[in-house]
Amino acid sequence: MVASDMLHSNNNTHVPPPDHPVINPKNYDDLLTVVSAIRAQVDVPLEAEIGIICGSGLGVIGDQVENPIVIPYSKIPGFPVTNVPGHKGNLLFGTIAGKKVVCMQGRFHPYEHQMNTALCALPVRVMHQFGIKTMIVSNAAGGINKNFQYGDLMLIKDHIFLPGLAGHSPLIGLKDPRYGRLFTSLHDAYNKDLRNLAIAVANAKKMRLFEGVFVMSGGPQYESPAEVNMFKTVGADALGMSTCHEVIVARQCGITCLGFSLITNIANLNVENSVEVSHAEVLETAKEAGERASSFVCDIIANM
Numbered sequence: 201m202v203a204s205d206m207l208h209s210n211n212n213t214h215v216p217p218p219d220h221p222v223i224n225p226k227n228y229d230d231l232l233t234v235v236s237a238i239r240a241q242v243d244v245p246l247e248a249e250i251g252i253i254c255g256s257g258l259g260v261i262g263d264q265v266e267n268p269i270v271i272p273y274s275k276i277p278g279f280p281v282t283n284v285p286g287h288k289g290n291l292l293f294g295t296i297a298g299k300k301v302v303c304m305q306g307r308f309h310p311y312e313h314q315m316n317t318a319l320c321a322l323p324v325r326v327m328h329q330f331g332i333k334t335m336i337v338s339n340a341a342g343g344i345n346k347n348f349q350y351g352d353l354m355l356i357k358d359h360i361f362l363p364g365l366a367g368h369s370p371l372i373g374l375k376d377p378r379y380g381r382l383f384t385s386l387h388d389a390y391n392k393d394l395r396n397l398a399i400a401v402a403n404a405k406k407m408r409l410f411e412g413v414f415v416m417s418g419g420p421q422y423e424s425p426a427e428v429n430m431f432k433t434v435g436a437d438a439l440g441m442s443t444c445h446e447v448i449v450a451r452q453c454g455i456t457c458l459g460f461s462l463i464t465n466i467a468n469l470n471v472e473n474s475v476e477v478s479h480a481e482v483l484e485t486a487k488e489a490g491e492r493a494s495s496f497v498c499d500i501i502a503n504m
């Protein structure tokens with residue numbers, strides 16, 4: 201069975217009980233309940249300054265966390281779970297380069313959860329409760345920019361959040377003032393100082409690194425060539441099905457963000473010579489590039 205066939209075959213090691221109810225992400229007290237449930241799992245205080253989100257096949261970044269405390273999502277009452285191959289479904293607490301981190305080894309995609317972007321971004325609020333001030337978010341993405349090759353890394357300098365523009369913002373319906381400003385500004389969503397730091401790290405490592413605009417579509421189907429052309433026309437360089445809702449929530453929480461895409465496939469621009477895109481291919485490229493991506497993240501953290 202190839203990875204793409206396993207999308208609904210629950211290949212995770214941590215299968216939640218069927219009665220695993222998910223909290224209401226728009227109820228702030230429910231959020232605090234989840235945080236307490238996580239704290240109750242271990243007998244040491246949990247805190248972190250940096251949050252990390254691993255994209256498809258990029259769980260290897262989480263493997264860099266030293267002395268990790270591993271909490272499976274399925275063991276956290278009220279927390280969603282993920283069945284997407286390449287997302288392990290663990291929350292890790294530990295250190296990287298001496299800095300306290302919390303890492304999501306697996307994320308929630310809106311297409312898995314009825315486009316409930318608030319629920320999918322809930323872990324960002326949880327990480328915020330544990331003290332993070334900075335978040336590094338990664339994803340696997342299709343390359344639109346003609347200069348991109350398989351395995352390239354693209355720093356996200358800005359985004360186009362298609363589901364958000366179509367009414368699926370994670371901030372809709374938040375009434376509790378403890379959430380922060382409803383009218384969140386995205387003027388510096390992908391922080392310039394952190395991008396400059398990442399560029400300096402890449403230069404020191406003699407790594408290929410691009411900067412570009414990331415577009416999030418709803419998925420789970422991959423985009424048609426006509427859709428990819430539309431995204432190219434509006435200025436997108438890479439496309440995926442995650443990240444934007446997480447960064448928006450992070451910005452509402454006042455968290456500074458750095459984001460990057462691993463180009464796992466080249467998006468089809470020409471219907472006449474288009475090729476099949478598969479999650480198996482995405483995972484294969486992520487596997488090849490994973491070590492480079494995780495070493496990049498570790499060096500950025502070391503230099504923060």
Ligand SMILES: O=P(O)(O)O[C@H]1O[C@H](CO)[C@@H](O)[C@H]1O
Nearest residue numbers: 255256339340441442479482
């Ligand atoms: O965004 P991440 O989690 O890296 O996953 C990407 O890979 C999957 C498609 O292959 C989609 O879920 C897309 O969003």
